[in-house]
Amino acid sequence: MPPVPPAHRPRRPTERPEPRTTSPAADGAVAAAAWARVAALAGSEVVAAAPARWGFTNRTWLATLADGRRVAVQLLAGREVARRRLRVGARLAERLAAAGVPTAPLLGGDADAAAPFALHAFVAGRNGAEALAADAGAVRLARLMGGLAPRLAAVDTRGLRLPSTWADPARLAGAARRWLERAGPRLDGATSRALRAAVAGVEPLFAGRRPVFAHGDFAPVNVLLAPVPGRRAETAAALLDLEFARPADPLLDVAWWGWIVRFHHPSRWPVAWPAFLAAAGGPDASAAFADRVRTLQLLRLLELLDRAGRRAADTWAARLAVTARW
Template identity: 35%
Template sequence: MEVLLGRRIVGVASTESGFRSRTDLLALADGRRAMVRRHYRRADVRRHEWLATTLRARAAAEGIEMPRVTRSSPESDPTWSVFDALPGMPVDDELDSPRFPVLAWEMGAMLSDFAELPCEDLNLDETWTRPRFLAARADAWAECLLPTLSPAQYSELQTVLAGLPDLFEDRPAVLAHGDFVPGNILADGEKVGGVLDFDEVRRADPLYDVAWWAWSVSFAQAESFAAAWPAFLDGAGIDPSEPGLLPRIRALQVVRMVEMLAEHDLGPDPWRIVHSRLLRTLSWVAA
């Protein structure tokens, strides 16, 4: 990596480790920083690079910083990309900080701006914009998980899937980041500005990223989530008393986990984590 960068590496810190990739922050001898992203699936590096390049200028117009790709190696194993490092550090370092609710509001506001970026020309996955088609796809994903679910759990999952058309029919579709979580958002002081990771970008319901942010934060820090959730919704311009808000969020979380378990090549530990959280969420829905 030093040969490729033309600089000596004097420090390495992991900034984000997802289910499909890992990102490390490199400190270089000349004082600069760079991010190296390793992708677990070969096809992801090309798509991630294309989306990052295409969306970068559009995001900048809204004050959202995205890293510039400087090098990539789609043929190596694992594949990797090198990005310019943006200012700030991932917000997940601040989850237990008293100022996290302030950052949560900023993240909500950033998400609102990101969702409105032009994306009609990007040929993105539209599965999550079509509730009846999504329900059919999710039913196939659920069938893959049948051996890992009790009859009661599978029945509850089927109830969630059957309710998707009623919950999401005739709602708008927006650009969804797909993994809008604190580990992919950079903050400098008390202001967020940068966003990372575009493996999961798609078009989806406006609550898609909201639901996944809630899933991530409540999983990592339940107390922090309780304090920050109202601020996040306010920043995103979402009324917490909106009819159907909680059922929609729960349904999106359930279907997203089912998709990950059935479609993504997760390692044993991540698979168990997501599966355990799915069962817990299904029990909440049933209650």
């Protein structure tokens, strides 16, 4: 996470409020009423805010309160996502903590606001994607996030009422057939054939495998890194953006992390992927492992295409076409 600009530093109680060089209401997506709601939930006026440099599906603002505290205000992509995040957030955070996975504490939120949002305690750190600037950083990040994967899989999902489509191979195959039918006009012939083969292989590939907790968007951009005191090393300060959490095959988070790095950071993938797999429990050279990873990547992309709005759909279709040719 970037350092706070001087005009946005928390003031001491004896100082006068600083000028708002970036107004919390400056973003057209954020109404003044929403910021008033943030202040009510936080128990202190918002005196300044600036957008975080990270955030794709959800945009995040880092806000300074009149009492000197800082909070993260995340604008959520739709009311359904917001309701699920707020309903599950507190209980899920407790279970993640019990499994050794740190998160940013949820302070509240409003799914019915003009711009639905979640309010989180501020967690200092830099975004994990920044570590991918060089091979050495990519390997360190891969080992750190690979080590988180088994902890995530150990999280207890009972009573959380998470989406269950990915927990059952037959149900997943049925959903994927519907996604593929709706996506048809956007896909070229080679991509359609690859997807039909992937869908046909879901039940034989995944039958009998016990579902576990999955983050659902396990990616470098969704972890904050903080220095380890007294050492030249970093640790995971917080895992972010859990609105896609679900029970799924144990390889879903592994497969998605691999896709994100290979697609968006291809020069780092050759060194990062083996390091990630080793930290996640050891590399698996079997054909079944490779087939499962590929199938999960294609189906997750197909699901995202199915959920995408008109503007984003062509982007996801293009990503599917590239991935189908790997």
